Amino acid sequence: MLLIRNARLLTMAPGTSGEMHGDMLVHDGEISATGEVRIPSGCEVIDVDGAYVAPGFIDCHCHVGLAREGEDWEYSDVNETTSPVTWHVRAIDGVDWDDPGFSDAVRGGVTTLLIHPGSTNVVGGTSVAVKPAGRQRVYRDPAAVKMAWPHAATVGSHSPFQSSDTPYPTTRMGITSILREVLAGARAHERDELDSGSATGGARGETLRLLVRVLRGELPVCIHSMTPADFLAIMRLQDEFGFELSLHHAHEAHLVAPELARRGIGVIYGPSLDDRRIDIWRRSDPRAVIRLLDAKVPVGLQTDHPVWPIRDFRYLGGLMVRYGLDSYRALRTLTTYPAAILGAPELGSLEEGKRADFSVFSGHPLSNLSRVERVYIAGERVL
Amino acid sequence: MLAVTDAVLMTAGPRGTVRGNLLIRDGRIAAVGAGDIPAEAEHIDARGRAVTPGFVDAHSHVGISAGLFGGGDGNEDTSAVNPHLRIIDSFDPYDDSVGDALWGGVTTLGLLPGRAAEGQDPLVEQTGLVAGQGAVLHLQADGAARVHKSPSCVKFALGDHPKHFNKSKKTPPYTRMDMLAKIRQLFAEARQYMDEEEEPDPGQRLRLEPVAALLRGELTAAIHAHRRRDILAALSLVEEFSLDAVLHHVTEGHLTCGELAAAQVPCAVGPICMTRRGPELRNINLANPAILERAGVEVALITDHPSVPSNYLPVLAGMAVREGMSDTAALAAVTKNAAEMLGAGDEVGTLEEGKRADLVMHSGDPLDAMSRVELVVCAGQKVRPGLPGESPSLHDMSLARRSKGDDDQCSC
Known part of the structure; x- marks a missing residue:
């Protein structure tokens, strides 16, 4: 048992101001009480002297472990570029658990990572949710399927990614048609299996079962996409096949915010907030996240590590404040919103019954001037 | 005339931080900390907020x-050695990034050639060996850019980035040996050109004059080097050719601080994030600027x-x-020191009388x-408030740029 005393708790609890001064009791990896807590006997007590305590941050889009840092790109396991459709590959099989990116995540107070295959393929494979430290590293596998409206593929001959003879799509039409064909095939298969009562065996059966889970909305799809043309095609496919999805990167998602809100589609935005270096997302806007949140679209930020260092995830929230967002909602983009998009309601807030993933800071958690002093995952101290 | 009153003036200059007023006359800083404000001046009440020099x-x-x-x-990328190229010829004053920089309070830019987004990792800088001539720009309140100096430097790059890039483009050199050899050859050619009594061929002049200017100490060599070995190679070039140099990136500076301090070569460090x-x-370290500061190296952050x-x-x-650099040195690293490394230290970088009135007011710690x-x-001139991407202001800025006229011949 562990009691964090005298804390400025950023509880993020719904229906409250999201903040309270008090204590937090941790038992069996979970938060068992917040507020004024009597010290139970035999309990470890840590007085944090009024310091901020925030939920562990959740980065729903990174590639930690797949491209081990400090090595040449030749060592990367991010993209299986042998075909534009690789349902069968699993991010977990490429993860180097010794990547220094994991300890960087801990140092930055990031306690849940959704690791995706890369974006060169229309279907990249399955993504895995992990913890950067502690006893249980794999949190959920598969946690999602990764798809991409890959701008690299759509520039055809410029694509540096293609390393096989398998043709890659060169237009958005091509990308969409590939997915439509795959999903239609899966639906037909699902019907056939129901009719015949017998399951397909072997590797093909595995893939088909994965697809059926997607069609039933049991396994969410994370879609790398940038512009309204991408989003509209994705929503048409959703109308046809009915899967659960979130948009990733989505630099221009604010342009379709009301439709996303209507459908309950979340956005994992970024990583950079004001990055228009590439023509394909010229209409991105540093206030895109604010516009999305104002329209009631849930938004989580992302590092896309190694694009933005996962250690510095929290400053992306701080920069949102620089652009005019209130610090409470900025903090939600690192905690409750990504928890909801990941489908992990046990994460993201400091409330009774939630998982005890949290960090103690020397100043405001979103400030680049503050330090992460302590990090706990499931009640276990990891920093 | 513009007066910023009751400000915490973080001058980045010898006066440090002073509380008081700042007076601007004819685009220049006329007084810092002074009590008397002429009645005709437009007042901006800072109400105790921090004011810094415009960032560089x-x-x-x-x-x-x-x-x-x-x-x-x-x-x-048609060749690895391009001393005749001028980055100013690639500069697009209408690019959104100009307005974004201005909005963030970045008012002076050291513009460098030698960045290509190529290959599997388009975010990593890829560059040729001698990428061309840099320029220094001052941004204007209407979104235009004024050239402070072009050329301001010649950009060199050592190490893996130029090596991989040259290989991918089949433009030698492919090894560090040949990189250094090609640079020495270029300086040898320039010496020969300087000694030539006859009028040089115009093409040769365009190519070698900037290199000759380096040898005469009239231009700065901006040398890209990340690793310890490449930093040492850069220092040996600086010594061999008596160059006025600034090292750029300097990722392993924390492992080379003795040598850097002894050589007294300023370092434009980063980006550290x-x-x-x-x-x-591999050895990137957020404490690099702090360690270099303690060793006595002049540091700018980029x-x-x-x-x-x-x-x-x-x-x-x-x-x-946060990683241990002093507040004073960190502010200087994005103002005064950076301006000095660009050869614009007399014009910008501090809040001092006589300097260009570039300044930023912040809601909290800058x-x-x-x-x-x-x-x-x-x-x-006050920059219109607003966020980057706010179309009316950017639109107005473009119009202003178009209508700017000929009164300023170096406007671009």
Whole structure:
């Protein structure tokens, strides 16, 4: 048992101001009480002297472990570029658990990572949710399927990614048609299996079962996409096949915010907030996240590590404040919103019954001037 | 006339931080801390908020199209040795990144050639060996850019990035041996050109005059070096050719601080907020600027925009403070020191009488990511408040640029 005393708790609890001064009791990896807590006997007590305590941050889009840092790109396991459709590959099989990116995540107070295959393929494979430290590293596998409206593929001959003879799509039409064909095939298969009562065996059966889970909305799809043309095609496919999805990167998602809100589609935005270096997302806007949140679209930020260092995830929230967002909602983009998009309601807030993933800071958690002093995952101290 | 009253003036100059008023006349700083404000001056009441000099980014590619997976304007890849190229010829004053920099309070840019987005990792800087001539720009309140100096330097690059890039483009050199050999050959050619009594061939003059200017100490050599070995190679070139040099990136500076301090070569460090991308960045360390400061090395911090967006420059300085750099040195690293490394130290970089009136008012600590930039003043003119991407102001800016006229011959 562990009691964090005298804390400025950023509880993020719904229906409250999201903040309270008090204590937090941790038992069996979970938060068992917040507020004024009597010290139970035999309990470890840590007085944090009024310091901020925030939920562990959740980065729903990174590639930690797949491209081990400090090595040449030749060592990367991010993209299986042998075909534009690789349902069968699993991010977990490429993860180097010794990547220094994991300890960087801990140092930055990031306690849940959704690791995706890369974006060169229309279907990249399955993504895995992990913890950067502690006893249980794999949190959920598969946690999602990764798809991409890959701008690299759509520039055809410029694509540096293609390393096989398998043709890659060169237009958005091509990308969409590939997915439509795959999903239609899966639906037909699902019907056939129901009719015949017998399951397909072997590797093909595995893939088909994965697809059926997607069609039933049991396994969410994370879609790398940038512009309204991408989003509209994705929503048409959703109308046809009915899967659960979130948009990733989505630099221009604010342009379709009301439709996303209507459908309950979340956005994992970024990583950079004001990055228009590439023509394909010229209409991105540093206030895109604010516009999305104002329209009631849930938004989580992302590092896309190694694009933005996962250690510095929290400053992306701080920069949102620089652009005019209130610090409470900025903090939600690192905690409750990504928890909801990941489908992990046990994460993201400091409330009774939630998982005890949290960090103690020397100043405001979103400030680049503050330090992460302590990090706990499931009640276990990891920093 | 413009007066900023009741401000915490973080001058970055010898006076340090003073509370008081700042008076601007004819686009220049007329008084710092003075009590008397002429009645006719427009007043801005800072109400105790912090005011810093306009930020100076000593290594930027703002306004230079990065292209999409190649094809940008930052690096000419038909040859590895291009001393005749001028980055100013690739600068697009209408690019959104110019307004973004200005909004973030970055008012002076050291623009460098030698950045291509290529290959598997388009975010890593790729560059040729001798990429061309840099320029120094002052941004104006209407969004135009005034050239302070072009050429301002010649950009060299050592190490893995030029090596991989040259190999991928089949433009030798392919090894560090040949990199250094090609640079020495270039200096030898320039010496011969300087000794020539006859009028040189115009093409030869365009190519070798900037190199001769380096040898005469009239231009600065900007040398890209990440690793310890490449930093030492750069220092040996500096010594061999008596160059006035600034080292750029200096990722392993914390492992080389004795040599850097002894050589008294200033370092434009960063961007410090990066992952360990490839072997060259394996030892990247947020404490690098703090360690260099303690060793007595003059440090500027850089964004290398678009590696890190230009308006995050003060945020990088805040990270350096958190890792042990002094507040004074961190502010100087994005103002005074950067201006001096660009040869613009007499004009900008501090809040001192006589300097160009470039300044920024902040809602909180200027180096905190959560603070807002509340006001930017360029050459005494207020920049329209608003966020980057806010179309009316950008539109107005473009119109202003078009109508700017001929009164300023170096406007671009």
